[in-house]
Amino acid sequence: MKRTIFKTFAATGAAALLLSGCSLLDRGSDSSGNANGEDGGSDNAVYNEMASWNACEVLGNLQPITDEMGIEGYGSSSAAGGEPTVSEIGNTLDPDSIGCNDLISISVPDEYASMMGGGEIKVKIVPAEDEEQATTAYEDRVAAAQSASAQGADAQSEEFGDPWDQGTLVSWIGSAESPNLEVIALDGQWVFHIQLNYGADFGLRNEGTPAYQFTSEELNQWFVNTYLPEVNTTVNDRIAEVQ
Template sequence: MKRTLFKTLAAAGAAALLLSGCGLVGGDDDSGDDTGNGDGGGNAVYDAMTTWDACEVLNNLQPITDYMGIEGYGSLSSGGNLVPSTAKIGNTWDPDAIGCNDLIYLGKNAGVGGNGELKVKIVPTENEEQATAAYTDRVATAESAAAQWDDVKSEEFADPWDQGTIVSWTGDTSNPNVEVIAQDGQWLFHIQLYHTQDYGLRGGGDPALAFTTDELNQWFVDTYLPEVNQIVNDRIVEVQ
């Protein structure tokens, strides 16, 4: 039996912002190679992590692709491309992170195309103090974004992480949104996702998507994040 993941926060009314308007462009993801946390100060772990290809480390997000039934990356309206884009350290959309991300296409959704955007980021820092500060800042930013919308939920989690928070809300045009932020020592893991609602459920119909919002969020915390924690820490051991 799954534990209840979320506790409800006080939610503000829907604002007139369009979160999906902040979409990334594949060409921007690869831009820049300056570090956002300084030059690493000779810290071997930080210096090594800033050179990683996040998509290679994270197997091109294949576990998420399989769970969500993603049919393509890089487009909101068609499938075919199953390789997301890599973002190097110093990129324009999150300079402190290496990332694997893109627009996503979820296939037919009750007669229309299901789509969204997925950003998966590894954030190296020079020490645990910096990581803790970055974690606090990213959680605060996620909760601030969520507070503008409806159905806001937030919950903390831990093991195998030092600390973690998952924040979800219903955004523009009733799109589900979620951010997951977790810290382990001197690095963070950060997921940002929005996707179209399941139109099949309107009027009591059958689901059109391969998952429900609660199931997906639970899977992130219970299954996917522990796997990523192990993968990244195994690589860190190699450079310590």
């Protein structure tokens, strides 16, 4: 696999990103009809297969991310236990995708428990009817992520390739020094999209020692170099079964 190629830009705006009063996740409206039409039909066998998947099942209930980040709970930013929530094609949050999402609680030492450790994650597979539609979806999602990052501080955009046709990681610092991350990758007629934010690491800021089991830079590179290639293989192996 060729090494990752990075291109980085600094955001022109340094104002902190104002978080919306609404959660990234709408747990009460995850499922609905097929976004391609009321009858839920498509002439494309690959699209139909992908649209029928349970994203949490395909993605191993996000266990690799759970292990890497030290996530101790889903469904709450401060409690242990629970599992991520499934989103189906046609959901009101992102109707073109299937997803595995939720609030997250990240393990931290007791002295930081009241200040940090919460966040949200949304992991989405976006099937398309053909490669042209997938490319459009990829470009639209990258543009939206970069627009969001420009409202924060320290915005960076990094491009990567193999095994993907195209890939972009966008990161920035939002309000209360909260790291934000979006990873968007394109392969053939599908797109993979991660949205993540979590509390600032006050251990790193105050004492120079991370309170999380990762730094933001380490986590970003793990997504690109380790997690995304694994997802690419998993999804393409499933697609091959219907081609």
